[in-house]
Amino acid sequence: xxxxxxxxxxxxxxxxxxxxxxxxxxxxxxxxxxxxxxxxxxxxxxxxxxxxxxxxxxxxxxxxxxxxxxxxxxxxxxxxxxxxxxxxxxxxxxxxxxxxxxxxxxxxxxxxxxxxxxxxxxxxxxxxxxxxxxxxxxxxxxxxxxxxxxxxxxxxxxxxxxxxxxxxxxxxxxxxxxxxxxxxxxxxxxxxxxxxxxxxxxxxxxxxxxxxxxxxxxxxxxxxxxxxxxxxxxxxxxxxxxxxxxxxxxxxxxxxxxxxxxxxxxxxxxxxxxxxxxxxxxxxxxxxxxxxxxxxxxxxxxxxxxxxxxxxxxxxxxxxxxxxxxxxxxxxxxxxxxxxxxxxxxxxxxxxxxxxxxxxxxxxxxxxxxxxxxxxxxxxxxxxxxxxxxxxxxxxxxxxxxxxxxxxx
Amino acid sequence: xxxxxxxxxxxxxxxxxxxxxxxxxxxxxxxxxxxxxxxxxxxxxxxxxxxxxxxxxxxxxxxxxxxxxxxxxxxxxxxxxxxxxxxxxxxxxxxxxxxxxxxxxxxxxxxxxxxxxxxxxxxxxxxxxxxxxxxxxxxxxxxxxxxxxxxxxxxxxxxxxxxxxxxxxxxxxxxxxxxxxxxxxxxxxxxxxxxxxxxxxxxxxxxxxxxxxxxxxxxxxxxxxxx
Numbered sequence: 001x002x003x004x005x006x007x008x009x010x011x012x013x014x015x016x017x018x019x020x021x022x023x024x025x026x027x028x029x030x031x032x033x034x035x036x037x038x039x040x041x042x043x044x045x046x047x048x049x050x051x052x053x054x055x056x057x058x059x060x061x062x063x064x065x066x067x068x069x070x071x072x073x074x075x076x077x078x079x080x081x082x083x084x085x086x087x088x089x090x091x092x093x094x095x096x097x098x099x100x101x102x103x104x105x106x107x108x109x110x111x112x113x114x115x116x117x118x119x120x121x122x123x124x125x126x127x128x129x130x131x132x133x134x135x136x137x138x139x140x141x142x143x144x145x146x147x148x149x150x151x152x153x154x155x156x157x158x159x160x161x162x163x164x165x166x167x168x169x170x171x172x173x174x175x176x177x178x179x180x181x182x183x184x185x186x187x188x189x190x191x192x193x194x195x196x197x198x199x200x201x202x203x204x205x206x207x208x209x210x211x212x213x214x215x216x217x218x219x220x221x222x223x224x225x226x227x228x229x230x231x232x233x234x235x236x237x238x239x240x241x242x243x244x245x246x247x248x249x250x251x252x253x254x255x256x257x258x259x260x261x262x263x264x265x266x267x268x269x270x271x272x273x274x275x276x277x278x279x280x281x282x283x284x285x286x287x288x289x290x291x292x293x294x295x296x297x298x299x300x301x302x303x304x305x306x307x308x309x310x311x312x313x314x315x316x317x318x319x320x321x322x323x324x325x326x327x328x329x330x331x332x333x334x335x336x337x338x339x340x341x342x343x344x345x346x347x348x349x350x351x352x353x354x355x356x357x358x359x360x361x362x363x364x365x366x367x368x369x370x371x372x373x374x375x376x377x378x379x380x381x382x383x384x385x386x387x388x389x390x391x392x393x394x395x396x397x398x399x400x401x402x403x404x405x406x407x408x409x
Numbered sequence: 410x411x412x413x414x415x416x417x418x419x420x421x422x423x424x425x426x427x428x429x430x431x432x433x434x435x436x437x438x439x440x441x442x443x444x445x446x447x448x449x450x451x452x453x454x455x456x457x458x459x460x461x462x463x464x465x466x467x468x469x470x471x472x473x474x475x476x477x478x479x480x481x482x483x484x485x486x487x488x489x490x491x492x493x494x495x496x497x498x499x500x501x502x503x504x505x506x507x508x509x510x511x512x513x514x515x516x517x518x519x520x521x522x523x524x525x526x527x528x529x530x531x532x533x534x535x536x537x538x539x540x541x542x543x544x545x546x547x548x549x550x551x552x553x554x555x556x557x558x559x560x561x562x563x564x565x566x567x568x569x570x571x572x573x574x575x576x577x578x579x580x581x582x583x584x585x586x587x588x589x590x591x592x593x594x595x596x597x598x599x600x601x602x603x604x605x606x607x608x609x610x611x612x613x614x615x616x617x618x619x620x621x622x623x624x625x626x627x628x629x630x631x632x633x634x635x636x
Contacts, residue, residue: 007520014508014509015508018508315504316506318504319504319505319506320506320517320521321465321489321492322463322465322492322498322504323492323493323498323517323518323521323565323566324489324490324492324493324494324518324521324522324569325489325521326485326486326489326490326521327485327486327489328486329521402465402466403460403465403466406465406500406504
């Protein structure tokens, strides 16, 4: 029966305590390696998380977007547009889509109410916008298909647009004027909010959405802005997986509709996200590789020191063997000591990594996500390095011949 | 049945191409409770014999029976257990572990013997008390005199109550006064019925034993009879 782990740990700790400076210098490589792994993973986690949240706020991973293909050499960009009949046809070909929202947007467009004129983005949309943008009205109602088919003069306001135009008054039922058309306010949207420090638009990254106003696509198309063409469709599938399939199908339908000319680009949020993640993964891999190399160098340094320690303590090993230690006892003693040193480095690296993360997080307003699994990984890695680089010194120690070892000065 | 019985023990060392015969047919029999001195000039093979008797080394040929066990046939892990339970070593240079206090040093054989922590402390304290060092338990070996260190070493050697106590020039690094103290302890242990074997080239030390075995060139020249 080998001596207990507790005793090996005691022996190892005693030795570490008598050689504090050496141990400290030895574990530096492990500390830095573990620290950099923590920092890199936290940055990547943070980036992924804020990207995902951004995507979700803008309609989630089920969303598919049809936009003009700007790589095409358009004579007139209106080449890349859909007629009302084409839109009806496309919708009928993709009954599985959860939502279908072709839209036009006019930027810096004046919306007037008696003496007030508010320049903002006017969007002509379908009723399904509430689904594609995951955005409901706060009061009143949203645009419906009756409004679409009858070119109704109605308008829904974003919350900021409503206060800018009406102050504290209830705007529902009131009229506003958009390019000589009198539109009746039928609803106010919920306020969109996404806190993103260091982002654009102040504290709320989605404030621009609260400034928007919405009219039926057909009304916008026919009555308000004659210059517009529908070139943008948002579609929503039931799941991210369906979105990938639906995107391919939609691309084919549109390609056929436009006689094989690739006038439109059809993209799914899921695929964009995956691509972003892939790009991030390349960086992650590179940084983690660098950290791993630093860990390996740290491990080699530790192996070196442990080999020196075996030589230095040859006589001690001889004495231990003389009084009854078996090879396995000596092996475990050195193994445990190496692992203790690397674990110590691991713990120090975790603490240092956390300190750096909280500092960086505070001053660079970056989102950093430290997780428990990172700590597990750090501990696992440092123990692993100890195991890997502790074996050789431990074998050397346990193979010493006691008679020779005792003669060693 | 003698406690120690060796038959035609030969020990060869490979020194590259040359084979050196350190022991050349040792026939030795030691009864339980004897106090034996093994004498011989340096290079005579007395240390090698001690290592074999102490199970630190195995003979190249011949048989060695210790306490009814044919040690020459045992595997290394079994030898470790014999060293732990049956043999206590005392060295010329004490060989205490410098970074452990003397209580921990004396505890070591018990630890490798698998004795529980509490029991270890109790037995180690008892042994240190018997060599008069109860008041130094937390001292490191470096804080003690040579004589005190050798007493710690004896306590460590005896703590597992071994069948034989093997001492290799135990007074070689001590002044006459402390050397005498140490030899008195050996005499006491012998008087209590312990088997003591001292390797030495000092006649004064050997004279304390009740039998002297002389070795020259790997052979016993006389003395394998009760003195």
